[in-house]
Amino acid sequence: RACFSAGLSFLSAPALMASIALPLSAPPNSVADILTRDSGECSICLEDLLQGQTISRLACLCVYHKSCIDSWCKVKSCCPEHPFD
Ligand SMILES: [Zn+2]
Numbered sequence: 001r002a003c004f005s006a007g008l009s010f011l012s013a014p015a016l017m018a019s020i021a022l023p024l025s026a027p028p029n030s031v032a033d034i035l036t037r038d039s040g041e042c043s044i045c046l047e048d049l050l051q052g053q054t055i056s057r058l059a060c061l062c063v064y065h066k067s068c069i070d071s072w073c074k075v076k077s078c079c080p081e082h083p084f085d
């Protein structure tokens with residue numbers, strides 16, 4: 001019995017890790033973060049990026065609210081300011 005349950009957790013662990021590492025709506029190479037200081041304006045909603053908000057930093061170093069870039073990436077999977085050609 002002990003062997004059986006150990007086998008089960010071995011099987012389910014990789015699936016769990018994959019679902020954490022690959023959120024469906026995130027753009028490629030984006031990193032979610034909490035802003036430690038005010039950081040200008042979000043070009044998607046045109047509201048200020050304020051300290052303490054959850055943001056996403058893209059590979060091109062653009063920063064947007066995480067919720068904004070998540071909605072954007074349902075339409076286009078790239079940076080709004082630096083579309084891939
Ligand atoms: Zn925004």
Ligand SMILES: [Zn+2]
Nearest residue numbers: 060062079082
């Ligand atoms: Zn960009």
